[in-house]
Amino acid sequence: MRNKTIMKRRALRSINALFRRADTIFEETPELADRYAQVARRISLRCRVRIPKRWKRRYCKKCHKFLKPGINARIRLRNKKIVITCLECKNIVRIPYKN
Numbered sequence: 001m002r003n004k005t006i007m008k009r010r011a012l013r014s015i016n017a018l019f020r021r022a023d024t025i026f027e028e029t030p031e032l033a034d035r036y037a038q039v040a041r042r043i044s045l046r047c048r049v050r051i052p053k054r055w056k057r058r059y060c061k062k063c064h065k066f067l068k069p070g071i072n073a074r075i076r077l078r079n080k081k082i083v084i085t086c087l088e089c090k091n092i093v094r095i096p097y098k099n
């Protein structure tokens, strides 16, 4: 039980670190950022750890690319929803939010 908790905490830390790194290097090497995002996703699936909300929107579920608003993603607020458009594959994700 305790091991599991430690494992999950470690997994979450890795996911955060990978996304943070992806965010930093994205403009220089977007392919590498995509790789980091994919590795982070694999960890999340394998360890059954949810990807933190702030990073969830930074990743396209459809084309598996790391998204950077203003570069390859467009974020709009509409009808109390966050509308995220992936400019790589034109996939649109709507997330409801409370104000």
Ligand SMILES: [Zn+2]
Pocket: 060, 061, 062, 063, 064, 065, 086, 087, 088, 089, 090, 091
């Ligand atoms: Zn996409």
